[in-house]
Each structure stands twice: as C-alpha cells, then as structure tokens.
Amino acid sequence: MSLELFKTLSIKNESKIVFLVIDGLGGAPHGQYEYKTELEASQHPNLDQIAKEALCGLAVPVDYGVTPGSGPGHLALFGYDPVKYLIGRGILEVLGLGMKITPNDLSFRGNFATITKDGIVVDRRAGRISSEETKRLIEKIQNNIKQINNVEIILKPGKEHRFAGVFRHPDLSEEITENDPHKEGNRPHKIQPITDSKKASFTAEVVETFIEKTAELLKDEPKANYILLRGFSKYPNIPTMQQIYKLTPVAIAVYPMYKGLAQIVGMEIIDGCETIKDEIEKLKQLYEKDYDFYYVHIKDTDKLGEDGNFEGKVKKIEEIDKLIPEILSLSPDVLVITADHSTPSVTKGHSWHPVPVAIWSKKVPTPKNNVKRFTEEEFSKGILGTIYMTKILPLAMAYAGKFDKYGA
Amino acid sequence: MSLELFKTLSIKNESKIVFLVIDGLGGAPHGQYEYKTELEASQHPNLDQIAKEALCGLAVPVDYGVTPGSGPGHLALFGYDPVKYLIGRGILEVLGLGMKITPNDLSFRGNFATITKDGIVVDRRAGRISSEETKRLIEKIQNNIKQINNVEIILKPGKEHRFAGVFRHPDLSEEITENDPHKEGNRPHKIQPITDSKKASFTAEVVETFIEKTAELLKDEPKANYILLRGFSKYPNIPTMQQIYKLTPVAIAVYPMYKGLAQIVGMEIIDGCETIKDEIEKLKQLYEKDYDFYYVHIKDTDKLGEDGNFEGKVKKIEEIDKLIPEILSLSPDVLVITADHSTPSVTKGHSWHPVPVAIWSKKVPTPKNNVKRFTEEEFSKGILGTIYMTKILPLAMAYAGKFDKYGA
Numbered sequence: 001m002s003l004e005l006f007k008t009l010s011i012k013n014e015s016k017i018v019f020l021v022i023d024g025l026g027g028a029p030h031g032q033y034e035y036k037t038e039l040e041a042s043q044h045p046n047l048d049q050i051a052k053e054a055l056c057g058l059a060v061p062v063d064y065g066v067t068p069g070s071g072p073g074h075l076a077l078f079g080y081d082p083v084k085y086l087i088g089r090g091i092l093e094v095l096g097l098g099m100k101i102t103p104n105d106l107s108f109r110g111n112f113a114t115i116t117k118d119g120i121v122v123d124r125r126a127g128r129i130s131s132e133e134t135k136r137l138i139e140k141i142q143n144n145i146k147q148i149n150n151v152e153i154i155l156k157p158g159k160e161h162r163f164a165g166v167f168r169h170p171d172l173s174e175e176i177t178e179n180d181p182h183k184e185g186n187r188p189h190k191i192q193p194i195t196d197s198k199k200a201s202f203t204a205e206v207v208e209t210f211i212e213k214t215a216e217l218l219k220d221e222p223k224a225n226y227i228l229l230r231g232f233s234k235y236p237n238i239p240t241m242q243q244i245y246k247l248t249p250v251a252i253a254v255y256p257m258y259k260g261l262a263q264i265v266g267m268e269i270i271d272g273c274e275t276i277k278d279e280i281e282k283l284k285q286l287y288e289k290d291y292d293f294y295y296v297h298i299k300d301t302d303k304l305g306e307d308g309n310f311e312g313k314v315k316k317i318e319e320i321d322k323l324i325p326e327i328l329s330l331s332p333d334v335l336v337i338t339a340d341h342s343t344p345s346v347t348k349g350h351s352w353h354p355v356p357v358a359i360w361s362k363k364v365p366t367p368k369n370n371v372k373r374f375t376e377e378e379f380s381k382g383i384l385g386t387i388y389m390t391k392i393l394p395l396a397m398a399y400a401g402k403f404d405k406y407g408a
Numbered sequence: 409m410s411l412e413l414f415k416t417l418s419i420k421n422e423s424k425i426v427f428l429v430i431d432g433l434g435g436a437p438h439g440q441y442e443y444k445t446e447l448e449a450s451q452h453p454n455l456d457q458i459a460k461e462a463l464c465g466l467a468v469p470v471d472y473g474v475t476p477g478s479g480p481g482h483l484a485l486f487g488y489d490p491v492k493y494l495i496g497r498g499i500l501e502v503l504g505l506g507m508k509i510t511p512n513d514l515s516f517r518g519n520f521a522t523i524t525k526d527g528i529v530v531d532r533r534a535g536r537i538s539s540e541e542t543k544r545l546i547e548k549i550q551n552n553i554k555q556i557n558n559v560e561i562i563l564k565p566g567k568e569h570r571f572a573g574v575f576r577h578p579d580l581s582e583e584i585t586e587n588d589p590h591k592e593g594n595r596p597h598k599i600q601p602i603t604d605s606k607k608a609s610f611t612a613e614v615v616e617t618f619i620e621k622t623a624e625l626l627k628d629e630p631k632a633n634y635i636l637l638r639g640f641s642k643y644p645n646i647p648t649m650q651q652i653y654k655l656t657p658v659a660i661a662v663y664p665m666y667k668g669l670a671q672i673v674g675m676e677i678i679d680g681c682e683t684i685k686d687e688i689e690k691l692k693q694l695y696e697k698d699y700d701f702y703y704v705h706i707k708d709t710d711k712l713g714e715d716g717n718f719e720g721k722v723k724k725i726e727e728i729d730k731l732i733p734e735i736l737s738l739s740p741d742v743l744v745i746t747a748d749h750s751t752p753s754v755t756k757g758h759s760w761h762p763v764p765v766a767i768w769s770k771k772v773p774t775p776k777n778n779v780k781r782f783t784e785e786e787f788s789k790g791i792l793g794t795i796y797m798t799k800i801l802p803l804a805m806a807y808a809g810k811f812d813k814y815g816a
Contacts, residue, residue, distance in 0.1 A: 001471040001491060009474065364755060365437040367445070368785050383788040387472060394473030398760045405758055406470055407477035407490070408500040 003080070003244050005406070006394065012246045015333040015363070015400035018283070018294045021077060022320060023070075023258075024302030024343025026355040026376060030310050031346070038305070038345060039356070039375045042314040044321035046328075047374035050337060050358050055366035055399075057384025058354035058376065059392060061341050067352045073340030074261045078295075079245070079393035080238060087264065088174070088233020093164040095260025097156045103235045105166040106174060106203065112137060112161045112224035115215070119187050124180070125161045126224040137224055138163055145213055151206045161224070167206065172234065173199035179211060180228040188228065207232075240266025241293065245397060249293035250286060252279045258297045267295060276300065280323050287330045292400075294332075305343030306350075313345055334400045335360040336392060337374075357384070357392055361399040411488070411652050413814070414802065420654045423741035423771070423808035426691070426702045429485060430728060431478075431666075432710030432751025434763040434784060438718050439754070446713070446753060447764070447783040450722040452729035455782035458745060458766050463774035463807075465792025466762035466784065467800060469749050475760045481748030482669045486703075487653070487801035488646060495672065496582070496641020501572040503668025505564045511643045513574040514582060514611065520545060520569045520632035523623070527595050532588070533569045534632040545632055546571050553621055559614045569632070575614065580642065581607035587619060588636040596636060615640075648674025649701065653805060657701035658694060660687045666705040675703060684708065688731050695738045700808075702740075713751030714758075721753055742808045743768040744800060745782075765792070765800055769807035 027037035034041075061068040062082050071092050072082035090107035101107060112134060114123040129137075138157040145153060151172070155165035175194040181187060191208040193200035211227060218225045241247045243266070251262030252270050259269045270286070273279045276298055283296055298320060304313040327335065337360070342353035356379040359366060369382045380386070384395075397403045435445035442449075469476040470490050479500055480490035498515035509515060520542060522531035537545075546565040553561060559580070563573040583602040589595060599616040601608035619635060626633045649655045651674070659670030660678050667677045678694070681687045684706055691704055706728060712721040735743060745768070750761035764787040767774060777790045788794070792803075805811045 001474060005491065365439060365443060367761070367788075368437060368443065370785070381789075383466075383785060385466075385788065385794040391472035394471065395760075396473075398473035398475065403473060403475065403760070405475045405477050407480040407494055408497050 001394075003239055006079070007244050009403045009406055010244065010246045010397065011402050011404050013401055014292075015402060016287070016292050016294070017334045017336065017396050017400050018296065018327060018330070018332040019077070019396065020296045020298070020327065020335065020337045021074075022298045022301050022337065022339050024305045024341060024350065025317070025339035026342030026344070026353050027305070027313070028342065028344035028346050028351065028353055030344070033310055037376055038310060038313040038317060040377070041310070042317040044317055044374055046321045046324035047337070048372065050324065050335070050360050051371045051374040051378065052369070053366070054358035054360035054369075055384050055395070056356070056358050056369050056371045056379045056382030058379050058382075058386045059338060059357045059389040060354045060386060061389045065352050067350050068341045069350065070257060070340060071261065073389070074258070076389035077338070077340055077392060078241060078265050079390055080265070081390060085236060085238050087236050087261070089231030090164065090233040091236070091260075092257060093158070093231065094156070094166055096257040097158055097164050098256035099154065099156050099164070099166065100263075101166060101235055101260070102168065104170050104172070105168050105235055106172040107164070107166050107231070107233050108229050109162065109164045109231045111180070111228045112163070113226045113228050114223050115188070115226040121181055121184055121186060121188055121226070121228070123223070124184055124228060128160050129224050131157065131159050133224070134158070134161060134163060137218065137221070141214055141217060144217055145210065148206050148209050148213070153210060167203070171199050171202055173197060173203045174232045174234045175200040176204045176207060176232055178230045178232070180230050188226070236264060238264060242266050245393070245402070247293040248291050249295060250291040251295045251297070252282050252286070253295075253297035254279065255297070255299050258299070262295055276320065276323065280326050283327065284330065302343045305345050306348060308345050308348040310345035331362065333362050334396050336396050338392060354386055355389075359384070359392070359395055359399060363401065364399055366399070409802070411647055414487070415652050417811045417814055418652065418654045418805065419810050419812050421809055422700070423810060424695070424700050424702070425742045425744065425804050425808050426704065426735060426738070426740040427485075427804065428704045428706070428735065428743065428745045430706045430709050430745065430747050432713045432749060432758070433725070433747035434750030434752070434761050435713070435721070436750065436752035436754050436759065436761055438752070441718055445784055446718060446721040446725060448785070449718070450725040452725055452782055454729045454732035455745070456780065458732065458743070458768050459779045459782040459786065460777070461774070462766035462768035462777075463792050463803070464764070464766050464777050464779045464787045464790030466787050466790075466794045467746060467765045467797040468762045468794060469797045473760050475758050476749045477758065478665060478748060479669065481797070482666065484797035485746070485748055485800060486649065486673050487798055488673070489798060493644060493646050495644050495669070497639030498572065498641040499644070499668075500665060501566070501639065502564070502574060504665040505566055505572050506664035507562070507564050507572070507574065508671070509574060509643055509668070510576065512578050512580070513576050513643055514580040515572070515574050515639070515641050516637050517570065517572045517639045519588070519636045520571070521634045521636050522631050523596070523634040529589055529592055529594060529596055529634065529636070531631070532592055532636060536568050537632050539565065539567050541632065542566070542569060542571060545626065545629070549622055549625060552625055553618065556614050556617050556621070561618060575611070579607050579610055581605060581611045582640045582642045583608040584612045584615060584640055586638045586640070588638050596634065644672060646672060650674050653801070653810070655701040656699050657703060658699040659703045659705070660690050660694070661703075661705035661707075662687065663705070663707050666707070670703055684728065684731065688734050691735065692738065710751045713753050714756060716753050716756040718753035739770065741770050742804050744804050746800060762794055763797075767792070767800070767803055767807060771809065772807050774807070
C-alpha cells in the first residue's frame with residue numbers, strides 16, 4: 001500500500017507507541033562461539049518475556065541479500081520504501097557531524113587532497129592529515145569564505161582528511177557533477193550542470209567558484225592544498241510522519257545521524273542524552289507529554305558488532321535487557337523492539353540478515369506464538385513470519401487503533 | 409503477476425473448484441476465554457481433517473496492518489488487487505440493498521436531512537426518522553420523479569434516514585462533488601463537475617436538478633425536507649473471471665452485497681437462499697451443472713464477531729463444521745476454505761489479522777503440513793506460509809489444472 005493510502009486510513013488517538021531500535025541487534029552464527037549468534041549467546045530474560053507475549057517474526061530491511069546503510073534501514077523502520085526514498089550521502093555525512101539542515105540546503109561531503117602546480121591530483125586524501133589539521137583548515141576556509149553569490153556556505157570538519165558542509169540558498173540543485181577524479185594522476189573534474197535547468201547551472205557556478213577560491217586560499221599548504229567534493233544532495237522530499245500517520249513523534253538518540261534521520265521524517269529531536277540510561281530516563285520524562293510515537297535509538301550494539309567484538313555485544317544486549325522493565329513500567333499501548341539491520345560480529349559490519357521484530361500490544365492481545373526466546377531462529381517460527389521492514393510501522397499503527405478500515 | 413498474464417495461462421477444463429468463504433472466520437486471542445481465538449475454542453473435527461490434508465497458511469487480505477471492508481476482502485479473494493480495484497461506497501450501498509446495477513449506472517447513497525427556510529442544514533439525519541418513514545418518502549419521490557433529461561432514477565430505502573439509488577444513462581460520470589456539507593449549520597454544497605468533461609457537467613446538472621426537485625416535493629415534511637447525496641460511483645471497470653480465468657463461476661450467498669460483488673466479477677447469481685443449509689443444498693443441486701467455480705458465502709460468523717459474541721461465533725463454527733462432509737461428498741477437485749478478513753469478537757469488528765486458508769486438492773495432493781488443527785496459530789506453521797490473499801485463487805487454479813506453463 002502506498003503512503004498516500006495510509007494517509008487516508010490513519011486516525012489520531014490517545015494510544016502511545018514506543019519504538020525501540022537496537023541498532024545492529026541481529027547477528028549471525030559465530031564459529032568461535034559454538035556457532036551461536038550474539039542473541040543466542042546472551043541471557044536476556046526480559047526480552048524473552050516480550051518474545052513470549054508479542055507478535056514475533058523477522059524483518060527484511062530493504063530486500064533479500066541487500067545490506068542496508070543506516071539511512072535505508074531507518075527509513076524502512078519508519079514505514080518509507082527505502083528504494084523510493086534514498087537519502088543522499090552528503091546529507092547523511094552532514095547529519096552525522098551534527099549539523100542541522102534546512103530545505104534550502106545542498107549537502108555534500110569533502111576530502112582534502114594534494115594537487116601539483118600543474119593541476120594533477122597526486123593524493124586524494126592529502127596524506128590522511130590528522131583530524132586536528134582538518135579542523136584548522138576548515139576554520140581557515142570558513143573564516144575567509146562565508147558566501148558566494150548570496151549562497152551561504154557552512155562547513156564542519158570530520159575525521160582525518162574528511163569534512164562536510166552545506167550550500168544554503170533557495171535556488172540550488174543537486175543536478176551537478178562532482179570534481180573528484182576518483183583516481184590519482186588525473187586532473188580534478190570541473191563541476192558542471194547535468195540538466196539545462198537554471199538552478200543547476202547556478203549551482204555548478206557557485207560550487208566551482210568555491211573550489212577555486214579554496215584552492216587559492218590553501219595554495220601554500222604542504223599537503224592539503226585542494227578539496228574534492230562529492231555526494232551533492234538536496235533535502236529529501238519525504239512526507240512527514242505527521243502528514244502520513246497523523247503521529248506526533250519524538251526521537252531520543254545519542255548520535256547525530258539518527259537524530260538527523262528522525263528530523264527529516266518530522267520527529268521532534270531531543271538533545272542531551274549521552275548513554276542508554278540517559279535515553280530511558282528521557283523517555284520516562286517525556287512519556288506524559290503529548291507525543292504518541294517515541295523512537296528510542298540504541299547505538300552500542302552496532303558499534304560492537306562492527307568491531308567484531310562478540311563478547312562485548314553479548315554483554316551489551318544483557319545490559320539493555322535490564323532496562324526493558326523500565327520501559328514496560330510506562331505501560332505503552334504498543335511496544336516495538338527491533339533493529340535497523342543486523343551487524344554480526346562475525347562479519348564485522350552491517351549485513352543483509354533479517355532482524356528480529358517483536359510487536360507487543362496491551363489493548364489488542366497479539367496472537368500466540370510458540371516463541372520462547374528473543375533470538376533470530378526462534379523468531380523465524382513466529383506467527384508474523386518474515387516480512388519486509390516497511391510493514392512494521394503499519395502493524396504498530398493497527399495495534400494502536402490508529403488505522404481506519406479500508407473500503408466499505 | 410498481472411491479470412493480463414493470468415489470462416494467457418488459464419485453460420478451460422472439467423475440474424471444479426468449491427470456494428467456501430466463511431466471512432470474518434479469523435479471530436484474535438480473547439482475554440475472557442483463556443486468550444483463545446474462536447477457532448481455538450471450538451470443536452471442528454471436519455475442518456481439522458481438511459487442515460491435515462490441505463495446503464495451509466495465512467492470508468493477508470490487503471496489506472499488513474490494514475483492516476479491509478467487505479469489498480476489498482472479496483476482490484482479493486477473487487484474485488483482484490484490492491488497491492487497484494476499489495469499489496465505490498455508493499455501489500456497495502446499492503448492492504447491499506439488493507438492487508441490481510448495470511454498466512450505465514451511477515450509484516450513490518443518501519440521507520434525509522432537515523433544512524431551514526434559509527437553506528441551512530440543521531440535522532444531517534433528519535432526526536433519524538424511522539425506516540418506515542423513509543420507505544414512505546422514497547415512494548413519494550419515486551412516484552413523482554422518474555427521470556430527468558432522460559436519466560432514469562431508481563431509489564431504494566435503507567435503515568432509518570438512509571437510502572441509496574442509481575442514475576441510469578450511458579453518459580454519466582462519477583467526477584462530481586457531493587452536496588453533503590458534513591457539518592450542521594452550513595448550507596448544502598452545490599453539485600459540481602470535478603473535471604471539464606461533458607459527461608461530468610451533464611451529470612452534475614442532472615443530480616443538482618434531482619436534489620432541487622426533491623426538495624420542492626418534500627418542502628412541507630416536518631423533518632425530512634432535504635436529501636444529501638454522497639459516494640457517487642460508476643460501475644467498476646473490472647475484467648470478469650470468465651475473461652481472466654476462463655471460469656464459469658456461480659455465487660451462492662444469502663446477503664445482497666456479496667451477490668452484488670460476485671455479479672461485478674462476472675458470476676452468475678443464485679437467489680433464494682435464507683440459511684447456510686439452503687446454501688449447501690443449492691450447491692449440491694448446482695454441482696452437476698456446467699459451472700466450474702462455486703463461490704459459497706457464509707455470513708453469520710462475521711455478524712457474531714461484530715456483535716462481540718465469542719460463544720455464538722464458536723457455536724456457529726461448530727455448526728458450519730458439520731456441513732463440511734456434505735461438501736466433500738460432492739468430491740470437488742479443489743476445495744478452498746478461507747475468509748475475506750478476520751472479525752475477532754474481542755475487537756467487535758473487521759480486523760487486519762491474516763486469515764487461515766486451506767487449499768484442499770483431490771487430483772494433485774498438496775504437500776504435507778505439520779498442521780493438526782484448523783486454527784490461526786497452527787496455520788502459521790503451514791507449508792504455504794503467509795501470503796497475500798490475491799494468491800489464493802491462482803493456487804486454486806493451479807491445483808485444478810487450469811493454469812498452463814508460463815514460458816517455454
């Protein structure tokens with residue numbers, strides 16, 4: 001069903017949905033640990049109790065065999081087709097660095113590079129200069145170049161040679177080429193419009209001027225004397241969760257990228273959380289307020305999976321498990337516990353494995369599973385079966401009584 | 409696969425499919441009955457025997473979390489995408505009152521209302537006048553206004569202040585606005601064309617004239633002195649089951665709406681059934697005739713679910729179970745037993761829960777399930793898995809040998 005149709009079904013009511021996303025929760029069998037997954041190797045009695053009471057199954061984030069980035073995984077969780085609504089690399093980079101973006105922004109990511117006097121790129125990463133060095137250079141550029149043709153330029157340093165930024169103006173377009181030659185020994189490309197729209201040629205001119213001015217400014221730097229810009233992306237044209245689902249959603253997260261993704265789909269963003277405990281405390285404080293959708297994002301499981309730290313991820317799951325009763329003490333109408341993708345320690349990165357999903361409902365009891373534990377294999381026997389991740393939110397809406405009947 | 413492709417696959421043969429739709433059969437756990445569903449709480453040895461022998465699974469009527477009306481549920485059962493083919497409110501109302509419709513008809517539903525001398529709607533339901541009163545008023549209108557500009561007008565009274573009707577003429581359009589102001593204290597809207605097609609402006613003119621003439625006729629009625637018309641809908645442009653599946657289908661149902669839905673997809677309609685027993689008798693009588701698809705609709709389970717009558721629905725399931733051997737005695741090539749949607753007594757209405765589906769086949773034995781009982785949870789373990797409802801009919805076609813190979 002399309003978002004347009006969901007819009008016609010959704011109803012505003014008093015029910016509250018808590019949507020707990022344990023990033024990278026799903027795992028895969030690890031040969032060094034009796035071929036168990038992290039969920040199988042950990043003790044998590046509270047999650048198991050949820051599993052016994054909830055509608056359980058597995059969710060495929062984007063499609064079978066497809067490993068999602070955090071953007072597509074989260075869009076799918078929030079009910080958006082992650083193939084139709086792709087969030088550009090530039091935007092994710094900008095959000096990841098904690099910058100706020102507006103609908104007038106053209107986001108991008110950049111590298112410092114080394115170029116010869118003859119204009120040949122000899123190092124696309126400027127010898128991987130330190131983050132401190134990048135910070136100094138970004139300040140230097142930002143202090144000298146604040147705008148070009150009334151287009152405001154806002155930059156932020158990242159790790160090592162990386163940075164990101166936005167061009168801010170109502171007439172910008174993402175339909176321009178990049179200047180990164182992608183191979184050393186080549187000249188940087190000139191930024192050019194891809195279409196013959198006025199906005200595209202205006203944007204290409206501004207960006208090219210910015211690159212030239214920056215090169216002039218950096219010409220005496222020993223390594224980082226040039227910039228390569230990629231991933232130009234406009235603010236995505238995504239209908240908000242208010243528009244589609246009539247929800248009043250709020251996001252509780254530690255990391256900027258997840259706050260940014262939530263902001264794009266219309267959530268109010270809560271700042272000031274540093275730990276998982278902070279997040280649960282914040283959830284409790286906000287529970288009496290007029291929100292009806294609480295997105296809570298837990299990052300650590302994903303990081304430990306990416307590090308290949310099986311035992312660390314097992315311990316983190318056990319730690320999170322102890323916080324579940326605190327969420328249940330709020331007596332949410334619907335509690336969803338799932339992940340945006342799997343991050344098995346054995347593969348040390350995001351993976352395509354379907355993630356466990358539990359939809360627990362207070363008002364309308366969910367059908368009985370024969371599921372005893374909160375693990376991938378047990379959830380494959382759940383009555384929900386294996387579904388696409390975009391189906392989770394509509395089910396949560398239905399159990400919260402927030403969907404009207406379709407057709408007479 | 410699209411209906412156009414199914415059309416190229418379907419073959420006419422001697423096999424007969426009996427398609428038993430037990431309306432609202434699926435349930436949900438009920439807290440007052442040990443968290444059992446109606447199917448779990450009832451004894452139905454014949455359905456259980458079918459479950460052991462059939463291809464079993466669960467069917468999602470429209471989409472996850474979406475509660476279907478009877479229209480979308482039935483279209484999905486008959487193999488039509490219920491999002492692509494939506495049947496208008498006016499048509500369902502007209503069919504529900506037992507009127508026959510033709511491709512020239514513009515259907516609508518109406519209310520009697522109370523309007524002041526100054527033209528303000530003060531009661532959109534005319535004080536909920538009795539059904540008898542509505543019957544009298546409809547006769548009065550019908551006796552005085554039979555046609556306008558050669559457009560025939562046929563009306564039928566409904567319950568309380570409600571009625572329905574059709575405008576009959578080849579040049580009508582559903583692209584017109586409604587006159588219901590939706591809020592008391594407002595003037596009724598004028599009927600206007602939505603597009604600039606000739607048909608739309610002709611239709612708007614005829615409907616507006618009808619409303620004015622009726623108002624003139626009713627001006628001395630104490631309460632019901634105006635009519636509000638909504639849900640204008642043309643006969644849907646749906647290819648028939650004969651065209652797509654080369655079937656010769658027949659519908660055995662008690663209630664008019666289901667006969668109407670069946671008529672729209674090309675089924676022959678059998679009248680004269682008052683009870684489930686009548687329907688099974690009729691099935692037996694017709695079984696030797698040249699039909700090859702027998703749609704049998706049982707309504708009572710849905711009504712009892714809507715009333716929240718758990719025990720009544722349990723007893724009704726047990727009663728229906730006793731009739732299964734009579735159907736099997738006909739030795740159908742394929743017997744499908746399913747529902748158009750769930751109607752859990754606990755939610756007292758249609759719901760989004762997937763419905764059990766059993767496809768029993770005589771000629772080609774179905775794969776062995778490990779399913780022991782005809783219940784939602786058992787069926788979630790069936791070898792068919794959870795499918796979209798539109799997939800049921802193609803499977804029945806396949807087991808009946810009515811689908812050719814696709815591609816060489």
